[in-house]
Amino acid sequence: MSLAMRILLxxxxxxxxxxxxxxxxxxxxxxxxxxxxxxxxxxxxxxxxFTDIIGTLSGWIGVESPANLIFLMVIFLLILKIFALDxxxxxxxxxxxxxxxxxxxxxxxxxxxx
Amino acid sequence: MEKRSxxxxxxxxxxxxxxIAAVIEELSRVVPQYDYVVVNDGSRDETAxxxxxxxxxLLDLPAxxxxxxxxxxxxxxxxxxxxQCAVQIDADGQHDPRYIPEMQRIMEEKDEDLxxxxxxxxxxxxxxxxxxxxxxxxxxxRLTTGxxxxxxxxxxxxxxxxxxxxMAYDLNSSPEPDTxxxxxxxxxxxxECQVTMRERTAGESYLNPWRxxxxxxxxxxxxxxxxxxxxRRKL
Numbered sequence: 001m002s003l004a005m006r007i008l009l010x011x012x013x014x015x016x017x018x019x020x021x022x023x024x025x026x027x028x029x030x031x032x033x034x035x036x037x038x039x040x041x042x043x044x045x046x047x048x049x050f051t052d053i054i055g056t057l058s059g060w061i062g063v064e065s066p067a068n069l070i071f072l073m074v075i076f077l078l079i080l081k082i083f084a085l086d087x088x089x090x091x092x093x094x095x096x097x098x099x100x101x102x103x104x105x106x107x108x109x110x111x112x113x114x
Numbered sequence: 115m116e117k118r119s120x121x122x123x124x125x126x127x128x129x130x131x132x133x134i135a136a137v138i139e140e141l142s143r144v145v146p147q148y149d150y151v152v153v154n155d156g157s158r159d160e161t162a163x164x165x166x167x168x169x170x171x172l173l174d175l176p177a178x179x180x181x182x183x184x185x186x187x188x189x190x191x192x193x194x195x196x197x198q199c200a201v202q203i204d205a206d207g208q209h210d211p212r213y214i215p216e217m218q219r220i221m222e223e224k225d226e227d228l229x230x231x232x233x234x235x236x237x238x239x240x241x242x243x244x245x246x247x248x249x250x251x252x253x254x255x256r257l258t259t260g261x262x263x264x265x266x267x268x269x270x271x272x273x274x275x276x277x278x279x280x281m282a283y284d285l286n287s288s289p290e291p292d293t294x295x296x297x298x299x300x301x302x303x304x305x306e307c308q309v310t311m312r313e314r315t316a317g318e319s320y321l322n323p324w325r326x327x328x329x330x331x332x333x334x335x336x337x338x339x340x341x342x343x344x345x346r347r348k349l
Binding site for chain 2: 026
């Protein structure tokens with residue numbers, strides 16, 4: 001990997017970490033999500049700074065190209081995240097449904113009471 | 115409901131139809147000088163019906179928000195009605211309200227922001243499986259704030275005037291140990307008050323062994339890695 005590429009990677013990863021930390025700092029994210037994104041951003045910085053780690057790991061595991069290992073890892077994390085988001089969306093939808101249903105029933109009961 | 119006291123007791127309740135009547139009766143008997151409000155967190159049982167029947171002050175949430183959401187509803191109510199402080203009492207009967215006057219007294223005397231009803235101020239915290247989580251949380255809080263909290267998971271906490279607005283409206287304010295850590299980092303004055311607590315009299319606890327482990331690790335991660343970065347707010 002060329003030096004320019006490595007520098008770009010490190011800058012990109014550091015920028016991401018800064019962005020995540022700023023969001024956490026200003027409490028724009030809930031603490032549950034914050035931990036995942038901080039850990040993810042730190043991981044990116046470490047991998048960008050020490051590109052040999054991926055090389056060594058893929059040697060151990062027997063992956064042909066180190067790039068494949070990075071793809072695999074990131075995609076796996078994204079899948080976990082999407083799965084968690086799906087669960088969260090389901091919960092939100094359920095809450096919305098309950099709210100709407102509750103309002104309709106309460107309105108009807110109010111009218112019946114009149 | 116007319117405001118009679120400066121302190122509001124908040125009782126978050128989710129599916130506690132077996133114990134809620136007894137808890138409310140105890141509040142009316144032991145600490146009648148304080149206003150209280152039950153926050154029904156979208157219970158599926160007769161919790162709300164029972165509260166309405168006995169005339170309890172009730173905030174009836176149309177959907178389940180979880181403990182944090184339910185408690186925050188109580189805090190909003192407290193702030194908007196002009197209460198000076200608010201204390202959480204669980205609906206399962208574990209918290210003994212007779213300690214509330216003492217907690218309020220300490221808060222006023224020493225101008226504290228947060229009084230935690232703690233089982234382990236004068237009593238030593240036992241070393242058993244149940245208390246591992248508590249010990250780990252205590253260590254995490256001490257590591258990040260320098261302050262020892264003997265009973266970090268105690269839900270019976272009295273929140274003072276300076277905390278009310280933030281607890282009522284912030285998206286991250288929760289009645290959990292990681293919030294205690296954050297408040298300490300913000301320079302909040304926190305004190306523990308020795309109490310005894312009772313075992314749950316009826317119903318089922320939300321926490322089983324697996325959930326307890328998840329909860330504890332979650333809290334630890336937050337205290338060690340997240341609360342650290344959050345901007346300290348001026349109280």
